[in-house]
Amino acid sequence: DAEITQSPRHKITETGRQVTLACHQTWNHNNMFWYRQDLGHGLRLIHYSYGVQDTNKGEVSDGYSVSRSNTEDLPLTLESAASSQTSVYFCASSESAGYNEQFFGPGTRLTVL
Amino acid sequence: AQKVTQAQTEISVVEKEDVTLDCVYETRDTTYYLFWYKQPPSGELVFLIRRNSFDEQNEISGRYSWNFQKSTSSFNFTITASQVVDSAVYFCALSEARGNYGQNFVFGPGTRLSVLP
Numbered sequence: 717d718a719e720i721t722q723s724p725r726h727k728i729t730e731t732g733r734q735v736t737l738a739c740h741q742t743w744n745h746n747n748m749f750w751y752r753q754d755l756g757h758g759l760r761l762i763h764y765s766y767g768v769q770d771t772n773k774g775e776v777s778d779g780y781s782v783s784r785s786n787t788e789d790l791p792l793t794l795e796s797a798a799s800s801q802t803s804v805y806f807c808a809s810s811e812s813a814g815y816n817e818q819f820f821g822p823g824t825r826l827t828v829l
Numbered sequence: 830a831q832k833v834t835q836a837q838t839e840i841s842v843v844e845k846e847d848v849t850l851d852c853v854y855e856t857r858d859t860t861y862y863l864f865w866y867k868q869p870p871s872g873e874l875v876f877l878i879r880r881n882s883f884d885e886q887n888e889i890s891g892r893y894s895w896n897f898q899k900s901t902s903s904f905n906f907t908i909t910a911s912q913v914v915d916s917a918v919y920f921c922a923l924s925e926a927r928g929n930y931g932q933n934f935v936f937g938p939g940t941r942l943s944v945l946p
Contacts, residue, residue: 747931747932749934751936756938757938758920758936758937758938758939759920759936760936761934761935766931804872806874808874810932812931814860814861814862814924814925814926814927814931814932814933815862815879815881815924815926815932816932817864817876817879818876818934819876820866820873820874822872822873823872823873
C-alpha cells in the first residue's frame with residue numbers, strides 16, 4: 717500500500733543546531749507540503765513543492781528550507797534551530813490540482829532546548 | 830486572502846448526543862474545495878470528506894453528515910449519536926486551485942470534541 721512516512725518521529729535538539737526532518741511518500745504525488753502544528757494555530761504551511769526542483773515558501777517559512785531532488789522525498793531543514801521551532805511537524809502529499817485531498821504522514825515531534 | 834474559521838475551540842458532549850461543528854470560510858475564488866479532517870488522540874490526520882464549490886448537496890455517511898451553504902460560506906459537520914471514539918480534533922480546510930497543478934490549502938484552527946461516556 718502507498719504511504720507517507722516521516723523520520724524521526726521524535727527529536728530533541730539544542731538551540732543553534734541544524735536539523736533535518738525526512739518525508740518520503742510512495743503515492744507518486746507531485747505535490748508535497750510541510751506544516752507545523754501548534755496549539756491555537758491549527759496547521760500552518762511552511763514550504764511546499766509542486767514537483768522535482770520546485771519549492772515555494774509558505775506562511776511560516778523563516779528559518780526553514782526544503783529541496784526536492786526526486787518525486788518521493790521532501791526533507792525539511794532547520795538551519796539553526798530555535799526554541800520557537802518546537803512543534804509537531806507534518807508532511808503531506810497530494811495529486812496535482814486543487815481538488816485533491818492531502819494525505820498526511822504520522823508527524824514528527826521536535827523539541828528545541 | 831482565504832481564511833477558515835472554526836469558532837468552537839472545544840466542545841464536550843455526552844455519548845449519544847448529536848453535535849455540530851461549525852466551519853466558516855472566506856475566499857474570492859469561485860471554484861474552491863472544502864475538506865474536513867479528523868485528528869484522534871493518536872495524532873494522525875485522517876481525511877473525512879471533500880466538497881467542491883459547485884455542489885451544495887448535503888452529504889451523509891453513516892453517523893456523519895455535512896451541510897454546505899454557499900450563502901453563508903459555511904460547511905458544518907454534524908455527528909449523530911456521538912460515541913467516545915469520535916473524540917478528536919476536527920479541522921476544516923479550504924483549497925483553491927493554483928494553475929493546473931497546485932493548490933493553496935488553508936486549515937482552520939480546529940475544534941476539539943470530547944465525547945464523555
